[in-house]
Amino acid sequence: MEGVMMRTMSGGIALAVRKADGTIETEYTPKKETNPNPILKWPVVRGVVAFVDSLATGMKTMTRSAELYGETIEEEPSRFEKWLAKKTGKNAMDIAIVIAVVLAVALAIGLFVLLPSLVTQFIPWADGAARIWKSLVEGFVRLLIFLGYISAISLMKDIKRVYMYHGAEHKTIACYEHDAPLTPESAMKYSRLHARCGTNYLFLVMAVSILFFAMLPYAENLFLRVLTRLIFLPLVAGLAYEVLKAGAVSDALWARIIRAPGMGLQYLTTREPEPAMIEVAIKAFELAINDGVLPKPEEPAPVPETAGEGV
Numbered sequence: 001m002e003g004v005m006m007r008t009m010s011g012g013i014a015l016a017v018r019k020a021d022g023t024i025e026t027e028y029t030p031k032k033e034t035n036p037n038p039i040l041k042w043p044v045v046r047g048v049v050a051f052v053d054s055l056a057t058g059m060k061t062m063t064r065s066a067e068l069y070g071e072t073i074e075e076e077p078s079r080f081e082k083w084l085a086k087k088t089g090k091n092a093m094d095i096a097i098v099i100a101v102v103l104a105v106a107l108a109i110g111l112f113v114l115l116p117s118l119v120t121q122f123i124p125w126a127d128g129a130a131r132i133w134k135s136l137v138e139g140f141v142r143l144l145i146f147l148g149y150i151s152a153i154s155l156m157k158d159i160k161r162v163y164m165y166h167g168a169e170h171k172t173i174a175c176y177e178h179d180a181p182l183t184p185e186s187a188m189k190y191s192r193l194h195a196r197c198g199t200n201y202l203f204l205v206m207a208v209s210i211l212f213f214a215m216l217p218y219a220e221n222l223f224l225r226v227l228t229r230l231i232f233l234p235l236v237a238g239l240a241y242e243v244l245k246a247g248a249v250s251d252a253l254w255a256r257i258i259r260a261p262g263m264g265l266q267y268l269t270t271r272e273p274e275p276a277m278i279e280v281a282i283k284a285f286e287l288a289i290n291d292g293v294l295p296k297p298e299e300p301a302p303v304p305e306t307a308g309e310g311v
Contacts, residue, residue, distance in 0.1 A: 139206075
């Protein structure tokens with residue numbers, strides 16, 4: 001919220017947020033020690049690990065950005081918040097975050113798993129219709145719901161600004177990759193789309209899920225069908241991760257075809273940013289490439305002493 005997060009090559013997390021008072025706050029979190037088990041680096045398995053890590057990191061960073069933004073806003077806790085804190089021993093905000101996560105998971109399961117299954121459940125299929133077609137239709141319904149969802153939430157003011165900051169992030173990276181001066185004015189000239197965006201991964205998860213579940217036996221029982229979708233979701237995420245990595249290391253035609261839908265989807269998940277947003281993205285980027293140390297502002301060159309009158 002009102003900020004940009006970038007992950008460094010070493011695995012650290014750089015965060016820059018425009019606070020309510022207009023100043024920019026930065027934070028850097030070094031990479032935590034990970035499980036050295038080599039199995040976690042196997043193909044597909046590493047994708048599952050990255051998927052879970054991305055979800056956790058994204059939620060934590062979104063929450064922290066909201067906290068930083070509102071730090072300058074002093075507000076007296078309500079009676080209910082005081083009561084809740086006293087009874088649970090936890091901050092009311094922490095409890096609200098847990099509730100929000102639970103509701104978000106429930107909404108995701110309802111929209112992208114249960115609803116598509118219900119739609120296909122009520123379609124009057126012709127006798128003898130191949131089960132593969134039922135799975136394919138369910139997958140395409142899920143994709144349409146996903147596209148409608150990200151389009152609809154962009155109408156919300158806060159989400160629209162998140163999309164604008166997303167565009168600021170891409171423009172900043174493109175500016176750096178073109179060796180242009182890293183300033184808001186310079187970065188504004190570049191595209192808000194980027195080939196290595198996480199949006200590409202979201203689309204690939206959807207695409208791979210359509211093909212993957214089409215190969216599985218179609219369960220007529222609604223509960224069993226929803227359960228299999230949830231159980232196999234990590235595997236689908238891992239397969240999509242491998243497809244993403246393969247498409248990112250090549251500029252061949254097949255790789256561009258793989259990236260194309262995700263690039264098009266970025267027209268929905270990004271918006272043209274304001275220069276002030278790019279300023280925040282630049283702070284996050286500088287923090288990331290310097291592993292948590294912001295470069296010192298350049299000092300003006302000393303004025304040479306005059307050699308005499310008239311010089």
